[in-house]
Amino acid sequence: MIEVNNLVKVYRSKKKEIVGVNNVSLNVKEGEIYGIIGYSGAGKSSLIRCLNLLEKPTSGHVKIDGVDLTTLKGDGLRKARLKIGMIFQHFHLVSSKTVYENIAFALKAAGKTKAKANKRVLELLDLVDLTDKKDQYPAQLSGGQKQRVGIARALANNPKVLLCDEATSALDPSTTKSILNLLKDINKKLGLTIVLITHEMEVVKEICHKIAVMQNGEVIEEGEVYEIFSNPKKPLTRDFINSILQFDLPEQLIEKRKGTIIKIQFKGEIAEESVVSELFQRYQVKGNILHGKIEYIQDTPLGIFIMELTGEASEVKKAIDYITSKTRSLEVVHDAA
Numbered sequence: 001m002i003e004v005n006n007l008v009k010v011y012r013s014k015k016k017e018i019v020g021v022n023n024v025s026l027n028v029k030e031g032e033i034y035g036i037i038g039y040s041g042a043g044k045s046s047l048i049r050c051l052n053l054l055e056k057p058t059s060g061h062v063k064i065d066g067v068d069l070t071t072l073k074g075d076g077l078r079k080a081r082l083k084i085g086m087i088f089q090h091f092h093l094v095s096s097k098t099v100y101e102n103i104a105f106a107l108k109a110a111g112k113t114k115a116k117a118n119k120r121v122l123e124l125l126d127l128v129d130l131t132d133k134k135d136q137y138p139a140q141l142s143g144g145q146k147q148r149v150g151i152a153r154a155l156a157n158n159p160k161v162l163l164c165d166e167a168t169s170a171l172d173p174s175t176t177k178s179i180l181n182l183l184k185d186i187n188k189k190l191g192l193t194i195v196l197i198t199h200e201m202e203v204v205k206e207i208c209h210k211i212a213v214m215q216n217g218e219v220i221e222e223g224e225v226y227e228i229f230s231n232p233k234k235p236l237t238r239d240f241i242n243s244i245l246q247f248d249l250p251e252q253l254i255e256k257r258k259g260t261i262i263k264i265q266f267k268g269e270i271a272e273e274s275v276v277s278e279l280f281q282r283y284q285v286k287g288n289i290l291h292g293k294i295e296y297i298q299d300t301p302l303g304i305f306i307m308e309l310t311g312e313a314s315e316v317k318k319a320i321d322y323i324t325s326k327t328r329s330l331e332v333v334h335d336a337a
């Protein structure tokens, strides 16, 4: 649905050049929720704004639904943009217009008749659960309600793609959750492809199918969300995951231990099996669980245990081999034995 090839965005001023996006290529499939995560300045906004040509790429191509936007201008570009809705961190609503008028405006701009626009606005208000607020002004709404108006407006012309620019960053955690649930619903109900940028791994964990991690304008890691969470390759990706799951113990806690410290990861079905309890029945080892949790990445469990094993060296080794064979993911974090 979205193909980005060798995209570069350079900002030029008299004094210097700043590279916002550095040779990014990625593919987003139809119906996918695709998250782009990175710290401030990584290039996320530059990239997402190049997807609908709010920013003109310096070089490279952006194809949406088979159409290369970088070759379009004027009316052609305006038409192609109708397929792409966008929502923003600070909502960008027109303060002098009511909720109804904010949404109707997008339909009017696309040339819809009053009757057609009216029918569509009412449908959209129902979809985002704001029918009772239709005559209120943005100043009378909460942040979450404002973002719901933003979503309704973005969906007005039945786009195939929705771009979300830090759409929940200005919201509190429970409102964030309700907006993410709404996006998830829309994705399922309408088969809408969603690209979102965020600096919060929680957002990615809640709703994304795929994720790209950005640093210095580049995508440094990309893949299925569950795979990235269970097997991050880059230190930055690990940092983002640790920011919400805390899968690593502080060094000083580990160094004080006298046994063999292992970190075990249980993926999917195995997370629910009793590998740990079987371990103690089979081998003469003692285990001291230092840390353990099962997280759900959307609906799939990912279990992490950090454990200190003590006992005869040969038994500890057998225990480690056993867990490795069961989980295929064991890391000896520290071995003082």
Ligand SMILES: Nc1ncnc2c1ncn2[C@@H]1O[C@H](COP(=O)(O)OP(=O)(O)OP(=O)(O)O)[C@@H](O)[C@H]1O
Residues within 6 Å of the ligand: 011, 012, 018, 019, 020, 021, 038, 039, 040, 041, 042, 043, 044, 045, 046, 047, 199
């Ligand atoms: N209009 C602009 N003119 C000049 N430089 C810009 C412009 N927009 C972004 N940049 C620069 O491009 C780089 C990437 O910025 P960008 O806003 O895309 O990052 P970001 O990951 O979205 O960060 P944030 O979350 O803080 O918005 C930064 O170095 C930034 O200073």
